[in-house]
Amino acid sequence: MGAGPVHETLAALRLVDHHCHGVVTADLDRPGFESLLTEGEAWPGISPFDSPVGVAVRRHCAPLLDLPRHAPAEEYLARRTELGAREVNRRFLAAAGTEVFCVDTGFTPDRLTAPRELAEAAGGRAYEVVRLEAVAEAVAAHGVEPDEYAETFRAAALEAVSRRGVVAVKSVAAYRTGFDLDPARPSDANVTEAARRWLAGGGRLADPVLVRQLLWTAVDLGLPLQLHTGFGDSDIRLHRVDPAHLTDWLHLTAGTIPVLLLHCWPYQRQAAYLAAVFEQVYLDVGLTLHHVGPARAGAVLAEATEITPFRKLLYSSDAYGVAEFYHLGALTFRQALAGLLQERVDADELSLPDALRIAAWAGGDNARRLYGIPPTDTDHRLPDPHLPGPDRD
Amino acid sequence: MGAGPVHETLAALRLVDHHCHGVVTADLDRPGFESLLTEGEAWPGISPFDSPVGVAVRRHCAPLLDLPRHAPAEEYLARRTELGAREVNRRFLAAAGTEVFCVDTGFTPDRLTAPRELAEAAGGRAYEVVRLEAVAEAVAAHGVEPDEYAETFRAAALEAVSRRGVVAVKSVAAYRTGFDLDPARPSDANVTEAARRWLAGGGRLADPVLVRQLLWTAVDLGLPLQLHTGFGDSDIRLHRVDPAHLTDWLHLTAGTIPVLLLHCWPYQRQAAYLAAVFEQVYLDVGLTLHHVGPARAGAVLAEATEITPFRKLLYSSDAYGVAEFYHLGALTFRQALAGLLQERVDADELSLPDALRIAAWAGGDNARRLYGIPPTDTDHRLPDPHLPGPDRD
């Protein structure tokens, strides 16, 4: 990590990770680990270790497993197995230096830690983010009449967000339809008709009318809405998840709920534009930063913040499955932001107090303010597992 | 500012600002100033000062108000009020070092300086850019039959551009429809029909047929056409103002008028492509440079010039309302271009004479050639307010 007061401040800052998932609790074999390392898959002859994220894992995660920097993949995997999932997870989660985790609990193809388990392993606190597609699909799975779908879904979502510790909802509309949608709230009749088709056919919620209805239900719920945008796995059609396509919908919903654009890459500048011209829009470059690794995280963050108001930038890891990503996400964020700010301080383009203020905002204060997360008042190095928190009763 | 002969040359160069607006003549209170500082609005709890452009203002404008660099927003605003609009405007306009201003006179929600006032305050000369939408909307406001709209608009535009000192026309089609338009000249019948709808309904000119007719009227006028592209306020649908969408229209109008792509961000590479393959296309990164600030202006300009022929790059501030932006626009342009060129000279990728030639071209000569603006022959440091100029009679 670079030197200078901004680096030191960011290195010591306890982060708010406003969007992440759980960690796989089981031991992972090589194919299992490699498939979690990439947004693609593990292909014959093309190891995910031979990619920017794989290089970053070998460089920055190996030392936490008592290996030398740049340890070969084989040694890395062997040591990981030797230590066991529990110890590996503990080490990386502790290293992340994250105080608050806002955990998306709606995507669980693997057996993952619950938010509380995650936070305990990290010595932090957990809040929950409700994935609306998961709620809608549970409603469908439970059985519902098409003309009752909208109301049943709304009620189920309302119940889900009423649980203690829920601070936001999330949509993966990006994966289902992209954002080139009619921005208007669909009529009841249209929703019923679309629900009839979906409930008859089954499968994931991917009907454009129902996706629109889901986004408008988020408005009704009144909580901040996290939206996956940009980079993801091959289910994404990248050109359809440019957040600029949300503009009409953002006009219609102005004055209602905060909207948090997640990931954004390669549309980080489009996201920055939206954050600059819409009061309710915020952004992060989670997922992106650890996938591009420290070598490029600074460049991506610099683009993402070219015009973004400094109160609109948040931190997330979007870590899923492997504990490495909590550490790597936090590390790349700290380094990238510190590098960007310190460079400006060094060039006298930014004052040091301003730089430290921006670091504290992006590292946690913006998220705390937005989600209403209380500041911790305990010793940062010794988090109290009995700290009262939404997910701890 | 960096060191080296290219920096010195650019620092001393009297610029041609080929696209800007007037300055607000009245004193501005805090909300008034903050709302002009951003392409968004001034939101509760999120000051525009806490953004890249706000940081740049505090860093680079405060000293011109006799304040320390990075002065707090409160002090900055207090001092601004103390000095009064007239003195503040005078200081920033003089500091811009701009010899020629091409002023878009068609957007005046505030009481702004006329081109002549602006130029006099800056010790420069003013030319005028006629905004075609303003002409069309004046025609509509004055009353016209639908079947006479096209001809009346054309005649009004012709009259407007015949005024002394008019060097170009401008369109904000980007704000009204975006560029995903049928490129062909619309038929008279279609224009009449569209005019009927518009004249009955009122409002801004935003009908696709009428926007196309406006763009083709620009071709008839024979003057260079400035086109807003990319970044702007929330009226923009960013994905619809990628200038690549103009390609078919550029094919149809090849050999007629020069087309100047303004701002361009985040589509500066797309704009560069068009400038590289269409003889008539030119570009600038005005507006963008001061909004991203000196910390990022070099990066944006470097992308904008990756393949742009060096005779195709122009300077504009696109300053509107607050005098700070004339200074900041000029400063970021000088620094960014000098940094880019000097770095290449230092790496022996570019010869110093070539670098100086490119600096002179982009800083003014390209615009002078394109608009037919005569070179000044007076002492640069002591501009003569009685200099004969198109806007001075």
Added chain:
Amino acid sequence: MGAGPVHETLAALRLVDHHCHGVVTADLDRPGFESLLTEGEAWPGISPFDSPVGVAVRRHCAPLLDLPRHAPAEEYLARRTELGAREVNRRFLAAAGTEVFCVDTGFTPDRLTAPRELAEAAGGRAYEVVRLEAVAEAVAAHGVEPDEYAETFRAAALEAVSRRGVVAVKSVAAYRTGFDLDPARPSDANVTEAARRWLAGGGRLADPVLVRQLLWTAVDLGLPLQLHTGFGDSDIRLHRVDPAHLTDWLHLTAGTIPVLLLHCWPYQRQAAYLAAVFEQVYLDVGLTLHHVGPARAGAVLAEATEITPFRKLLYSSDAYGVAEFYHLGALTFRQALAGLLQERVDADELSLPDALRIAAWAGGDNARRLYGIPPTDTDHRLPDPHLPGPDRD
């Protein structure tokens, strides 16, 4: 060129240029040379020498013609004429340090070297890439019934790729329709109907149904498919050649043929995404690197490799016509990749062995593996013109 072991290794590496064209064999006059220097045209008053690629030619090619660095255009052209095409071509091709050329033989508006001539002048080996549009248009020119078009084209393509030394096929669908196509294989009836229209009307193959049929014929052929994406001349509609638009087609053809995205700029990040999530996708930034020149090649390559698996990156020059581009393409690639890797080694973000491995992969091994090109076993500095190669019998 920078210093350090990665630079030295890349400077010495004999490259595989997996996509290029032939060199014009005749002497070129100034208009002829300038028009080949640009993807635009040579316009009055705007010399292609006054562009990034022109600056790069004067800097990096002039010394090979015994001129000083940054020699003026006039001197450059005079010396070029003095030496004659044969000698000029020999010098630049030898300087490229390329061992293997995969030559697209389907675009020949000028009289170009055959692959074998090209390789002999360079002291390397040649393979051939069959441009499918050229095959289809030859079928049409030869005369065929609409209902036999599909089968006749397929047979002709099969025959073309059965020639010794053919390692891949290529499509310029980007130039004809862009990628916003129905991804499904078109029905026989639709192809017949489209062929009837095309064969009656003549001209280039640009019908969307026939372009789709061409892409699916590539799948049938079973060879790697090179696809022009992004940057090209003014025939391109840039927003329609974002390779992300291929996503649905890539899903449908997964498990069949490798797909190589050529050029990509300004969509290099979109291309990287596809290479990261689809097993069959590879990319290069050929053409782009020499057009942006050494001053920006590193920045573009860095974006192109942000998430690209290191086994998915290839080298191409996409040189056409002027021999300068073989040299400049190779030089910018070597410098850009070496700069990127060495910087990471210096920052301890990458180990030196890993950096050298990545350099060897991208410089040739990835292409050799993909196209089944045997490694040369001769002394790299003294290539044997009698080396057995597919194009040498």
